[in-house]
Amino acid sequence: MTPLGLVLVLLAQAPTTPLPAAGEPVRYQAEQGTSDGHGEVLHLQGKAELRTDTARIQADRIDYDQRTRVVTATGHCYAVNGLAGAVADGLTLDLDGNWLQLQNGRLFVKADVAPEVLLQTSTPEQLMATGRTTLAARVERVERAGQGHLKVNGLDFTPCDCNPLEAHWSIKATAADVHPGEQAWLWLPVVYVYGVPILPLPVLDVPLKPQKSGLLVTTPAHSAQNGWQVTQPVYFALASNWDLTVTPGYTWGSTTEPAPYASGLGVKGPSLDTEVRWAQSRDTRGDVELFLLNDRRPVRDPRFLTFYPESLVNGAPVTSDLRGFRGSLNGAVLQSFGAGWSGRLDLNLVSDAGLVKDTTTDVAQQANQYLRSSAVVSRRTSDSVLNFEVTARQDIAWGGFSAFEGDVWPTALYGRDQNGNPLPSLDPHQDNSGAATRGEWLRGPATLQKLPTVHLDLPSRPLGEHLSWGLSADFTRLAPFSGHTGDEGVDGLYQLGTPGQVPPTLVDPMGALNAVCPGNGRSDLLTQGDRVWQCGEREARLRVDLVPMLSGSWGVGDWLRIRPSVWIRQDFYVGEVTRNTAQRGYVVGDLLLSSEVSRTFANGLRHAVQPSIQYREIPGQWGGVPGNQPAGPNQPVENRFYDELDGAVFQAPLRQGVARVTQTLSRRTGAVMQELLRVDLAQEFDFRQENRLADTVVSVRAAYAPFSTGVTFRYDTQRSAPGLWAAFASFQIPRFGTTLRFDQLFVPVQFFDRDVGGSQNLPAAAISAADLGRWGGSGNMRQGVDALVGSPVPVGFRDGQRQSAISLEAHVTLAFGLGLTYSGTLYPGATWTLRDANGNLIPSPGGAEQPPVTGRYSVLGQQNFGISFAPACNCWRLDVIGRLPPPTGQFIQDPPGTGPFVRSTFQWRFPDLIFLLTIQNFGTFGAS
Numbered sequence: 001m002t003p004l005g006l007v008l009v010l011l012a013q014a015p016t017t018p019l020p021a022a023g024e025p026v027r028y029q030a031e032q033g034t035s036d037g038h039g040e041v042l043h044l045q046g047k048a049e050l051r052t053d054t055a056r057i058q059a060d061r062i063d064y065d066q067r068t069r070v071v072t073a074t075g076h077c078y079a080v081n082g083l084a085g086a087v088a089d090g091l092t093l094d095l096d097g098n099w100l101q102l103q104n105g106r107l108f109v110k111a112d113v114a115p116e117v118l119l120q121t122s123t124p125e126q127l128m129a130t131g132r133t134t135l136a137a138r139v140e141r142v143e144r145a146g147q148g149h150l151k152v153n154g155l156d157f158t159p160c161d162c163n164p165l166e167a168h169w170s171i172k173a174t175a176a177d178v179h180p181g182e183q184a185w186l187w188l189p190v191v192y193v194y195g196v197p198i199l200p201l202p203v204l205d206v207p208l209k210p211q212k213s214g215l216l217v218t219t220p221a222h223s224a225q226n227g228w229q230v231t232q233p234v235y236f237a238l239a240s241n242w243d244l245t246v247t248p249g250y251t252w253g254s255t256t257e258p259a260p261y262a263s264g265l266g267v268k269g270p271s272l273d274t275e276v277r278w279a280q281s282r283d284t285r286g287d288v289e290l291f292l293l294n295d296r297r298p299v300r301d302p303r304f305l306t307f308y309p310e311s312l313v314n315g316a317p318v319t320s321d322l323r324g325f326r327g328s329l330n331g332a333v334l335q336s337f338g339a340g341w342s343g344r345l346d347l348n349l350v351s352d353a354g355l356v357k358d359t360t361t362d363v364a365q366q367a368n369q370y371l372r373s374s375a376v377v378s379r380r381t382s383d384s385v386l387n388f389e390v391t392a393r394q395d396i397a398w399g400g401f402s403a404f405e406g407d408v409w410p411t412a413l414y415g416r417d418q419n420g421n422p423l424p425s426l427d428p429h430q431d432n433s434g435a436a437t438r439g440e441w442l443r444g445p446a447t448l449q450k451l452p453t454v455h456l457d458l459p460s461r462p463l464g465e466h467l468s469w470g471l472s473a474d475f476t477r478l479a480p481f482s483g484h485t486g487d488e489g490v491d492g493l494y495q496l497g498t499p500g501q502v503p504p505t506l507v508d509p510m511g512a513l514n515a516v517c518p519g520n521g522r523s524d525l526l527t528q529g530d531r532v533w534q535c536g537e538r539e540a541r542l543r544v545d546l547v548p549m550l551s552g553s554w555g556v557g558d559w560l561r562i563r564p565s566v567w568i569r570q571d572f573y574v575g576e577v578t579r580n581t582a583q584r585g586y587v588v589g590d591l592l593l594s595s596e597v598s599r600t601f602a603n604g605l606r607h608a609v610q611p612s613i614q615y616r617e618i619p620g621q622w623g624g625v626p627g628n629q630p631a632g633p634n635q636p637v638e639n640r641f642y643d644e645l646d647g648a649v650f651q652a653p654l655r656q657g658v659a660r661v662t663q664t665l666s667r668r669t670g671a672v673m674q675e676l677l678r679v680d681l682a683q684e685f686d687f688r689q690e691n692r693l694a695d696t697v698v699s700v701r702a703a704y705a706p707f708s709t710g711v712t713f714r715y716d717t718q719r720s721a722p723g724l725w726a727a728f729a730s731f732q733i734p735r736f737g738t739t740l741r742f743d744q745l746f747v748p749v750q751f752f753d754r755d756v757g758g759s760q761n762l763p764a765a766a767i768s769a770a771d772l773g774r775w776g777g778s779g780n781m782r783q784g785v786d787a788l789v790g791s792p793v794p795v796g797f798r799d800g801q802r803q804s805a806i807s808l809e810a811h812v813t814l815a816f817g818l819g820l821t822y823s824g825t826l827y828p829g830a831t832w833t834l835r836d837a838n839g840n841l842i843p844s845p846g847g848a849e850q851p852p853v854t855g856r857y858s859v860l861g862q863q864n865f866g867i868s869f870a871p872a873c874n875c876w877r878l879d880v881i882g883r884l885p886p887p888t889g890q891f892i893q894d895p896p897g898t899g900p901f902v903r904s905t906f907q908w909r910f911p912d913l914i915f916l917l918t919i920q921n922f923g924t925f926g927a928s
Contacts, residue, residue: 027051030062041065048073055081056119059091070094080118080127083110087124099143107137138170150178155186169193169876173204183212193876213237216245223912225266225361227252231273241280247273251293258298258318260309267326267358269296283342288331295323295358302407302442303399303496305354311412319410326351343377349392353444354400361883361912362862369397370447385457391450392481398496401444405429405482409442441529445494446480446487448538448642453477466554472547478642479540482531484576486538489528492628492639533577536628538639540576545569545645563592569648569786573626586621586652588786590614604669605676610662616788618654648786656694656788657685677702684789693717694789706733718792721746722802738810744802804828805861819868825861861886879916 031046041063044050048062050071060075073079073091080086088105110118113131121127140154155173173186184206191199205214216233223229231249238244253268271293279285299321300307309316333345348371350356356365371394378387394403401407408428415423415434426432431440458471480486488494527534551565570585591614598608627640641647665677678701684694694717701710709729716723725744731737782790809823863884870877 028062040067054115054119055079057091058122068094077105078122078124078127080121082115083113083118083131084108085110085118085121085127087127099141100139101141102139105138107139108133109136152176152178221914223361224910225254225912226268226359227254227266231271242276242278244277245273245275247275249273253297258307260316260318261306263304263306264300265305265354265358267293267295267297269294281336283334283336286331286333286335286345288329288333288347290327290329292325292327295326297323299323299410300354300400302352302354302401302444303440305357305400308410308413312416319412321410326355328355340379340381341377342380343375345375346373348373349394350396350403352400352402353394353396353398356396357400361885370394371396383459383461385455385459387453387455387457389450389453389455391453393447393449395445395447398444398494401442405443407442409433439526441526443487443529443531445528446483446485446531448478448480448486448540450643451477451479451481460549460551463550467550467552469551470549472545472549474543474545474645476543476545476643476645477540478543479576483533484540485531485533486540486639487528487531487533488537488639490534490536492536492538494528538627538642539578541626541642542574542576543645544572546571559595559597561594563594565590565592571625571645575626580626582626583623584621584625585623586618586649586786588616588618590616590788604667606664606666606668606673608664608666610664612660612662613657614660614788615657616654617656618649618652618786621649621652644785648784650782650784650787650791653688654787655687657687658788659683659685674703675701676704686789686792689718689792691717695723707731716746719746725802725804735813736811738808741807742804743807744804746802813870817868817870819866819870821866821868822864824863824865826859827861828859877916879914881914881916882911884911 028042028044028048028050030044030048033045034043035041044062044064046060048059050057050062050064056079057071057073058076058078059073061073063072064070065072071091071093073088073093075089077086077088077091079091085108086102086105087108088102090103091105092101094100108127110127110131110133118127118130121130137155137157139152139156141152143151143153145151153175155176156170170192171186171189172192173189175187176184177187178184186204186206189201189204190197213236214234216235219231219233221229221231229249229251231247233245233247236244236246249271251267251269251271254264254266256264258264271291273289273291275287275289277285277287298307298318300323308319308321310319328351329347329349331345331347333343335343335345337343350371356371372391373394374389374391376387376389378385380386409430409432414425414432415438417423417434423432423434423438426439427441429442431437431442453474453476455475456471456473460468460470463469486494527537533539547567547569549565549567551563554562556562566587566589568585568587571583573582573584575581592612593614594610594612596608596610598606600606625640625646628638629640641650660680660682662681663677663679664675666673666675668674678699680697680699682697684697685692686694696715696717697713699710699712702708707730709727711727712724713722713726714724715721722744723746725742727743728739728741730739732739784791804827806826806828807824811819811821813819864882865884866879866881868877868879
């Protein structure tokens with residue numbers, strides 16, 4: 001219920017506010033009390049008070065006519081009942097509930113206080129200081145016009161906890177028709193700020209119940225990418241626990257005219273957003289939203305999001321074919337079936353990979369790689385968990401491919417030969433041009449999904465006094481929604497616009513043979529997207545994963561705890577295309593020794609030291625995960641590991657350990673233990689490496705309000721360089737707060753070179769994006785689920801640089817309610833170098849002795865800023881929010897003009913602005 005609805009409900013109840021209940025004793029006192037000759041009119045004079053067990057009226061004078069049941073109070077009138085109070089110069093009340101009239105008076109609604117406490121107040125100052133004022137209203141007269149119908153004259157209210165006697169703003173209406181519990185109409189309402197009329201309205205319909213169908217606030221918006229947009233939400237109250245919001249809208253689109261073969265983001269046209277919500281209980285509820293858009297902008301090449309021309313004639317305009325209907329489906333549904341059974345549905349689907357990029361200007365959302373949806377039915381008992389799950393990841397990283405694979409090549413752009421004759425037609429879903437890209441499929445990668453997964457987990461169960469056992473079993477089908485291939489192409493690496501890493505053996509000018517796929521004779525870019533499995537691509541497969549575990553726990557006095565454990569992971573695989581079978585298994589042995597020494601001081605401080613040593617060994621493995629495992633150049637990339645279970649151990653045998661010391665300083669405040677300081681020192685070991693070492697880790701965290709800070713440092717002994725720096729410092733008080741973060745990560749040199757030069761700049765042994773992520777960063781980023789520390793770094797990935805990111809968030813509230821906010825990210829020091837296909841540096845022009853071609857990335861990331869004005873204790877708030885995207889130029893050459901790249905200029909775009917006018921407890925009037 002809105003605060004305005006609340007005040008009108010209270011006004012509807014106001015005629016009985018100071019009225020005693022039937023049979024409730026009435027007590028009164030005054031300095032002087034008289035009555036008329038018949039005893040029908042009672043006159044109380046001087047500090048007069050009329051009181052019941054639930055209400056009280058105070059005034060200089062109170063007259064009570066027992067015949068008409070009218071109470072008239074004058075002079076310093078004060079009344080309380082329940083959570084409502086009134087202060088006025090004069091008050092006239094019909095005890096039968098027909099009308100109430102105040103002279104220069106206000107009605108107050110309180111919260112966070114008991115009615116009994118409010119009844120003990122006797123002055124306006126005490127009323128203001130008790131509890132929280134949720135609403136203050138001034139009324140001249142309330143009259144009952146009929147059953148369930150009130151007429152209010154001279155309404156003036158402020159819905160916030162400010163000083164209502166000196167309110168900085170209010171909403172005034174000459175009259176109001178109130179139907180308690182249903183709705184109220186305000187006639188000629190005006191919003192006043194510091195006594196100045198700001199927003200006049202002809203009429204305002206206010207619901208007086210938690211749910212009521214009607215129009216919500218019209219919302220305009222504007223961005224450089226999409227121009228102006230206006231939406232008008234309509235709310236439908238279907239039931240007490242069901243509602244529906246339907247929001248039609250229209251987007252006018254960017255004023256920038258599209259050009260043939262130029263890329264462009266944005267949408268244009270009518271839209272309809274439908275959201276339904278329901279809540280049966282805490283465990284049974286849902287929220288599902290369907291967004292539909294009739295996009296009136298021209299169609300684009302789904303590979304590069306570039307506009308098609310109308311024809312092959314030079315100078316032809318952009319095609320007149322429109323994109324048509326697009327949309328998204330989002331939501332979450334929880335359902336409890338009883339007896340431990342429950343279900344959960346998470347939806348995050350889009351019609352095409354370009355929709356997110358087109359409808360948002362936030363670079364973080366535009367860079368999103370996957371959208372995840374899942375449906376889970378599970379049964380939980382005290383000693384078991386059974387899950388049936390279907391998980392889908394929609395790949396939106398590549399262009400704007402349709403989720404329904406409906407992208408076709410425009411008929412007007414079918415290619416012709418040198419004589420002007422039409423070339424043979426290919427499949428409509430292929431590039432039918434006459435360019436070098438002819439034959440490429442207009443389809444994205446076929447992302448492998450879990451369709452389905454059945455998981456049984458039997459947690460640790462006792463086996464005698466010191467031993468316990470457990471079992472985990474998992475069956476998973478890893479396959480795309482259609483077909484039986486990941487469809488990355490014969491090189492196993494999905495890419496756009498660059499030749500494949502594995503030349504077809506039949507046309508390889510070097511005569512090299514593909515040891516993995518010796519019969520490969522097709523171009524990679526013609527095989528990716530055809531939805532037919534070829535050697536080198538990931539094959540849909542079935543997997544059974546079994547993990548039995550035995551563990552123990554023994555104590556040596558009060559100072560040492562010994563926890564040995566052993567488990568076996570056994571996996572079985574069946575390929576859906578080749579029908580090949582494979583298996584992989586290994587035994588894991590683990591031993592953890594831990595202790596704790598602590599002391600609690602008289603002032604409540606507790607200091608604890610927790611040393612531990614852990615050793616883990618995998619003697620070897622039998623079998624292996626099926627898939628590509630390149631041993632040299634001219635072979636498909638390694639794509640064996642489909643998920644975290646396939647990559648539970650990247651290589652075996654394995655002998656690893658961790659020596660750790662943790663110190664904590666904490667303080668007990670009541671029943672809460674607050675950690676003031678935590679220091680972790682750890683040395684990770686990989687005993688199969690030459691130096692027997694892995695990462696060295698130092699982590700320090702401290703917190704003492706309003707300060708908090710922390711730093712984590714990981715030193716990579718294999719690279720002899722820091723692998724990770726992460727630090728933050730925060731200071732938070734009510735009127736000021738700031739958080740500064742610094743992150744630095746080691747990135748292999750191939751990562752930057754890959755971004756700049758495309759896949760041709762990879763080293764001779766082809767690698768995938770997953771490889772770059774696996775071998776970059778610190779040891780914990782390349783750690784399998786059964787490993788204790790990160791996998792060793794291949795020699796070819798030990799060169800690189802540290803990429804840094806600095807982010808700052810700050811807010812401050814100045815005098816007169818002025819506030820400033822800022823958040824932004826900087827990327828200092830990121831550089832790149834050009835390399836040839838074999839990974840060798842490309843020197844600058846002028847000979848081999850010249851330095852290599854290098855460059856740097858843009859330092860500035862996305863910047864956000866805001867200015868707010870919120871006087872009168874945040875009763876109302878005006879926000880201006882701006883978002884400044886990073887420069888479009890992504891790299892600059894140094895020296896300039898070297899190599900195939902030219903010096904880029906930073907093309908700034910005007911920031912997107914949002915304007916919000918919000919009234920506390922009332923809503924947002926509009927945004928643009």
